[in-house]
Amino acid sequence: VAAKASPHCPLDRQPFIAQEIRPAPVAINNLTSELLVYCPNRSQGCPDHPQRQALETHLTTQCQFAKIKCHHAPCQEITVR
Numbered sequence: 001v002a003a004k005a006s007p008h009c010p011l012d013r014q015p016f017i018a019q020e021i022r023p024a025p026v027a028i029n030n031l032t033s034e035l036l037v038y039c040p041n042r043s044q045g046c047p048d049h050p051q052r053q054a055l056e057t058h059l060t061t062q063c064q065f066a067k068i069k070c071h072h073a074p075c076q077e078i079t080v081r
Contacts (some may be wrong), residue, residue, distance in 0.1 A: 041065035044080070 008015055024032075033053035039046040046065040050058040059066050063081065070077040 039063055039065070 007018055023029075033051065035052045036049045037052050037055055039048045039050065039055070039058060041059075041063055044065040046063055048058060048063065066081050067078050068081050070079065
């Protein structure tokens with residue numbers, strides 16, 4: 001995703017070709033998946049720090065500050081959980 005926004009290395013700012021990017025090794029993925037991250041809804045008040053691997057679940061089912069659409073048709077209201 002970041003490569004689409006800026007096709008430059010974040011470390012040395014050298015240009016690169018997005019097609020040359022390869023997935024991280026499994027060991028690196030496993031290590032980074034366990035890192036604690038801030039919830040993207042932190043600025044709205046969410047105090048949670050889930051593991052990176054659990055962030056999607058936190059946002060879709062647990063975060064009390066996530067914005068969701070009303071389930072009742074034809075209502076288009078967006079509110080926090």
